[in-house]
Amino acid sequence: MYEHDVIVVGAGGAGLRAAIAAQEEGADVAIVSKLHPVRSHTGAAEGGINAALREGDSWEDHAYDTMKGSDYLGDAPAIETLCQDSPEEVIQLEHWGMAFSRDEDGRVSQRPFGGLSFPRTTYAGAETGHQLLHTMYEQLVKRGVTVYDEWYVSNLAVTDEEDPTERSCHGVVAYDIQSGELSGFRANDGVILATGGPGQVFDHTTNAVSNTGDGVAMAYRAGVPMEDMEFVQFHPTSLPSTGVLISEGVRGEGGILYNAEGERFMFEYGYASNDGELASRDVVARAELSEVNAGRGIEDEYVHLDMRHLGEERIIDRLENILHLAEDFEGVDGLEEPMPVKPGQHYAMGGIETDENGETCISGLYAAGECACASVHGSNRLGGNALPELIVFGKRAGQHAAGKDLGEAEIETGQRGEYELGEVDTPVEPGAVGGPGVEDEATGDDATADGGVATESDAAAVGGDDVLERAVETERERVQELLEKDEGIQHAEIRADVQESMTANVNVFREEAGLKQSLRDVREARERYEDVFVKDPSRTFNTDLIQTIETRNILDLAEAITLGALAREEFRGAHWRAEFQERNDDEWLKHTLLSWNDGTPQLWYRPVILEGEEKEYEPKIRSY
Amino acid sequence: MSTQLPDTESETEAVETEPTESLPPAQRARMEKKAEARAARERREREAAEEEAAAEENTVHLKVFRYDPEVEGKQEPRFDDFHVPFEKGMTVLDALIHARDTFDSSLTFRHSCRQAICGSDAFFINGRQRLGCKTQLSDLEDPVRVEPLPHAEVRKDLVVDMEHFYDQMEAVEPFFQTNELPDGELDEQRQTPENREKVKMSTRCIWCGACMSSCNIAAGDNEYLGPAAINKAYRFAMDEREGEDVKEHRLNVIEQEHGVWRCQTQFSCTEVCPKDIPLTEHIQELKREAVKSNLQFW
Numbered sequence: 001m002y003e004h005d006v007i008v009v010g011a012g013g014a015g016l017r018a019a020i021a022a023q024e025e026g027a028d029v030a031i032v033s034k035l036h037p038v039r040s041h042t043g044a045a046e047g048g049i050n051a052a053l054r055e056g057d058s059w060e061d062h063a064y065d066t067m068k069g070s071d072y073l074g075d076a077p078a079i080e081t082l083c084q085d086s087p088e089e090v091i092q093l094e095h096w097g098m099a100f101s102r103d104e105d106g107r108v109s110q111r112p113f114g115g116l117s118f119p120r121t122t123y124a125g126a127e128t129g130h131q132l133l134h135t136m137y138e139q140l141v142k143r144g145v146t147v148y149d150e151w152y153v154s155n156l157a158v159t160d161e162e163d164p165t166e167r168s169c170h171g172v173v174a175y176d177i178q179s180g181e182l183s184g185f186r187a188n189d190g191v192i193l194a195t196g197g198p199g200q201v202f203d204h205t206t207n208a209v210s211n212t213g214d215g216v217a218m219a220y221r222a223g224v225p226m227e228d229m230e231f232v233q234f235h236p237t238s239l240p241s242t243g244v245l246i247s248e249g250v251r252g253e254g255g256i257l258y259n260a261e262g263e264r265f266m267f268e269y270g271y272a273s274n275d276g277e278l279a280s281r282d283v284v285a286r287a288e289l290s291e292v293n294a295g296r297g298i299e300d301e302y303v304h305l306d307m308r309h310l311g312e313e314r315i316i317d318r319l320e321n322i323l324h325l326a327e328d329f330e331g332v333d334g335l336e337e338p339m340p341v342k343p344g345q346h347y348a349m350g351g352i353e354t355d356e357n358g359e360t361c362i363s364g365l366y367a368a369g370e371c372a373c374a375s376v377h378g379s380n381r382l383g384g385n386a387l388p389e390l391i392v393f394g395k396r397a398g399q400h401a402a403g404k405d406l407g408e409a410e411i412e413t414g415q416r417g418e419y420e421l422g423e424v425d426t427p428v429e430p431g432a433v434g435g436p437g438v439e440d441e442a443t444g445d446d447a448t449a450d451g452g453v454a455t456e457s458d459a460a461a462v463g464g465d466d467v468l469e470r471a472v473e474t475e476r477e478r479v480q481e482l483l484e485k486d487e488g489i490q491h492a493e494i495r496a497d498v499q500e501s502m503t504a505n506v507n508v509f510r511e512e513a514g515l516k517q518s519l520r521d522v523r524e525a526r527e528r529y530e531d532v533f534v535k536d537p538s539r540t541f542n543t544d545l546i547q548t549i550e551t552r553n554i555l556d557l558a559e560a561i562t563l564g565a566l567a568r569e570e571f572r573g574a575h576w577r578a579e580f581q582e583r584n585d586d587e588w589l590k591h592t593l594l595s596w597n598d599g600t601p602q603l604w605y606r607p608v609i610l611e612g613e614e615k616e617y618e619p620k621i622r623s624y
Numbered sequence: 625m626s627t628q629l630p631d632t633e634s635e636t637e638a639v640e641t642e643p644t645e646s647l648p649p650a651q652r653a654r655m656e657k658k659a660e661a662r663a664a665r666e667r668r669e670r671e672a673a674e675e676e677a678a679a680e681e682n683t684v685h686l687k688v689f690r691y692d693p694e695v696e697g698k699q700e701p702r703f704d705d706f707h708v709p710f711e712k713g714m715t716v717l718d719a720l721i722h723a724r725d726t727f728d729s730s731l732t733f734r735h736s737c738r739q740a741i742c743g744s745d746a747f748f749i750n751g752r753q754r755l756g757c758k759t760q761l762s763d764l765e766d767p768v769r770v771e772p773l774p775h776a777e778v779r780k781d782l783v784v785d786m787e788h789f790y791d792q793m794e795a796v797e798p799f800f801q802t803n804e805l806p807d808g809e810l811d812e813q814r815q816t817p818e819n820r821e822k823v824k825m826s827t828r829c830i831w832c833g834a835c836m837s838s839c840n841i842a843a844g845d846n847e848y849l850g851p852a853a854i855n856k857a858y859r860f861a862m863d864e865r866e867g868e869d870v871k872e873h874r875l876n877v878i879e880q881e882h883g884v885w886r887c888q889t890q891f892s893c894t895e896v897c898p899k900d901i902p903l904t905e906h907i908q909e910l911k912r913e914a915v916k917s918n919l920q921f922w
Contacts, residue, residue: 036786038831039734039742053810087810094812097800097863099820099827106814130741131827138799178779208737241713244739328740328758330713492725535666536730538695541780544729 001468004030004146006401007172007187008194009153009215012040013129013390014369014397015194016136018358019145021398022192029402030146032153032174032185034210034546037137041196041208042390045129046247046321047113048121049391050384051090052083054110057118059083063612066385069115069280070378071573072589072619073228076612077410078356078374081396086388089395090122098135100124101318111318112252113383115280121384126247126321132387148185150177152546153214154478156191156222157184157464157471158362164223164595165414169365170464173475177546180539182476184468190364190401193219193352194394197370198557200550202345202507203499206238206245215371217553219352220560224360225414225593225604227373228350229557230564231574233381234508236284238344240302244329246322246341248383251277253318255307257288258338259296265303282380282574285343285508292342304338343508347386349377349574350564353413353593357406358397361414368397374411375591378608379573411609415595422592422603424567482548488533491544491551498525498558506562511578515566522559529555559601564592567603585619663697670704670727683707685767686719688731692780695730701778703769704728710761716770717745717756720782733782740898743830746837747782748774753834753896773837789833792850796857796877801870819864826859826906828899835893835903847882851893851903854878858906861913872917879914887911 006022008015011033022029031037052062062083067074090108094100100108101123113121124131140147155173171186195215199207220226236257237246251257257277259265266272271287272279279287288303297303307315307322312335315323319334326332326339352360352367354374359366369390376389400406412418501521505514529552536544570584571577590605610617686706692698706723717735724731734744738757745756748771750764761768776784806813835851836842842850849857860866861874878884884907893903 035736035742035744036790036831039736039744041737041742043741043830044737044739091810091812095805097802097860097865099823102815102817102820104817106816107812125824127741127828130830134827135800141794142797142799208742210736242738325739331760490725490729492729496725534729536695536732538692538698538730538780540692540694541732541783542730543732 001184001186002030002148003186003188004028005187005189006030006192006398007032007185007190008192008398009033009172010040010194010196010369010371011035011037011137011147011149012042012194012196012369013132013136013387014372014394015040015192016133016140017391017394018192018194018366018368018398018401020136020139020143021395022402023143023145025399025402025404027189027402029398030148030185031140032148032151032172034150034152034177034214036149037140037147038134040133041211043130043133044206044208044245045132045387046126046245047249047252048111048123048128048384049086049090049132049387050113050116050120050382051086051122051388052118052120053087053090053108053122054118054120057120059087061117062086062120064617065115065117066376066382067378067617068620068622069380069382070376071380071583071622072585072610072617073231073375073378073572073591073608075356075375075411075609076617077609078376080612081356082376082385082388082392085392085395089388089391093132093135093391096135096139098124099131111249112278114248114251114275114278114284115382116384121249121252123249123318126249126319128387148174151175152177152549153218154549155471155475156218156365157468158222158365159467165361165416167223168363169222171468171471173468173471175475175479175546177541177543180542182472182479184472186464186468187364189403190366192358192366192368192397192401193371194367194369194397195371197348198554199345200495201499201502201554201558201561203496203503204238204243205345206235206243207345212550212553213371213557214550214553215367216351217556219360219365219367220556220594221596222362222365223596224362224365225353225595226350226560227353227593228375228379228564228591229348229560229594230568230592231349231377231379232345232506232561233281233347233349233574234285234343235346236281236288236343237305237341238346239325239329240340240342242329243344244325245344245346246305246325246339247319248281250305250307250319250322252383253307253314254310255305256309257284257341258304258306259291260298260303261296263296265291265296280380281346281383286576288341288343289508298340302340302342305341306338307334308336308338347381349373349375349379349381350592355409355411355413356396357400357409358393359400359409359413364401366397366401368393379575412606415604417606419593419604419606422567422605424563424603479545482532482534482545483537485533488531489528490535491532491548494525494528494532495547495551495554498522498554502558502561506565509576509578510565512566515562518562519559519566522555522562525555560594563594563601563603568592583622589619660696663695666728666730673727682710684710684714684719684761686723687767687769688720688723688782689771690731690781691778692730704731705767712762714761715757716747716749716754716759716761716764716768719761719768720756720770732780741830743832746773746832746834746898748772748837753838755832755834755898758898773833775837775843776833786833788846789831789836789850789852792836792853793831793856795849796853797874798853798856798860800860800863800866802866803870804867813865815863815865819862823859823862825901826855826862828901829855830899832898834896834898838892838896840890840892841886841888845882845886848886849878849883851887851907854884854887854910855901855903855906858910861910875910875914875917878910884911884914
């Protein structure tokens, strides 16, 4: 067993920032990550970091833009915190030496981004995430924070009180990918999940292959609600072959979208007559697909993004990385030709429900970054708002876990205070494979399929160490069973089927029949997962085993996204429904929450908090 | 052409620390027997699948290095053949993923972002260090040989031990050091666009280890800092925001016995760098800086 004050799971932007903050508060911190920190997906971020740094700009304007961009589904206390803290955090990065692009006077450069009323996106070429990730890792090395790299966290050690809001988290169970050793990690003060996005739920995504939503699924099964999962951002410009991201910075610098007829459709077809290519991402993604669906796409699949007119000098100065990506992955020279682009899954607005201090309804369990939902992005994230989220909320989670008083949170978590239960007419019982309750009928052992909370019948008598030990035992059984099973279905098959169904049915455009189909597909995948087996018997670097466990997490997330989307009968932000073409503030100004409830997802809602520090944000019609 | 084979001593060690040691003997025997049966079945299945795939016309022939220290029948290093259906635009990583997901799920390699930024899939492909994700199959001669990075210990299949590489990176104090922060909390440390341009290429390193693997000097001198670490030192030494005294300290670090002077300008690191960083030039520039700074005291 290993023991630290604070355990951070994941080593991307949020995890690294959390670890640094906790250490500065005096805690003994360790990071546990399935990758080496510099391999984290934060490195793939391109565009930039929003922060109100300049005269003429203010955090209030940033907050207003963010609330409007969220289509009024963001919580004001979280959004205001994001916008108030991000200038200091960006300058902190600069003081740590981050290689931002520079203006002539030596200050950090800023550029326009979609949905922003001021050019407040600070950047480092088109490789901002890479620079940010490495800068923070450097600070981690400087501070000597312990890192367990290539250790896969597969379960949380949480007590089993009936009411999740009374539970507490005492550590994690992790598996050393290199050696196969399974061990408990005791966290005396708190566990921070910073495991990133769930891009692998879809088969066309800008996300890394490692982004399988592990943290969200683990927290969910431990009793933390998943919030607003139906809001999935599809980035308008990803390369058709691979899903590789082409930064919004291209449009920020003046890049233009054309259809197969050579028309600048954002204006000519009036998708966003004011902002054109720089409309919010949801608007541009729908415009592109509408063009393709109307037969004006190229090869019936994509549109063109042209930056040639910006000139070689400006492109090389600010978008050089884009030239390399287009060349390496599409064989296109961006200086000579337009680049093929289409929407690709990019970002999860939803995630683990947290308050603005990063804490979940389970005491001692925190989440930050893309895996968390505080919620600052509502139904649509503005470009350039993900990176400040990582550092602002990563830092707060780290500080809070290490014991710093951040004041009482205004955002409530868990089923308390004001909430209403929701219902959805699902064609199938969503359910969980082998969750508690069905175990006796099946094999009598639910360890393989469940991976839920490690429970102890007499909660009162249980100390943190016992909870952890029990969690380790549950995981040991699960791994053993997966390895010992002789035959069955391989995870890759199940994963591919779910990804395909999600892309077909729960994409940019959604309709009831498709959503129901996807739920049926997930249900079927769950049944097949009962027969999943790991072919590779090795304990050394068994990626087959790790991916099999990941696939289990993908199933939970796919179900949550689809259920939330089916239940939300309106059109808001990134969530478009064929049957409901209006935003319905009277009924839907509320967050979707899903609770584990012994494996059958329970749906409920909580009102959005529009009340800020000094003013209330009044929902306005989005007009383009 | 060099083929990196794991040295036998480390192989034995790995077997000794095998976690199944802790299992009761009966269970261990069962697991081992099962592993054998599995290996045999997998071989049959794979051969059948390969034959089927090879029958189709447009396939790529991969020869992939295989080695697993703990599984019976895989402890002897060997090459496995995979015939992967080819599609335009397909990369080596795509082909490896296809082979793993379709033919043999025990085929092991690191990969994540598949867009040349996470740095985890550097392999020795047709005799050269390259990133699997940004190497197009159409640019390679058939059959495509995929091996682990040379000069590193093989853990399993294409996975090598990166610890030594990380240790060397950390040996150069890879973090920004400055004594002079601006007064105002929200004030930046000014940096000229020219200076940012000067360090830009050096900041692009993704720690893939291709350069270190390609370096003959590093292969012969385990203590040599190596091109990636020296480049990291360059990134800070040339940043005008770090003061003169810090630069002096940095030069002391890189001009030690196993530092810049070991470089024999063979340019192999520069050749293989997937991010086009002029590593050899950076090393030479630091040599010049080291000489200049010492001259001041002579």
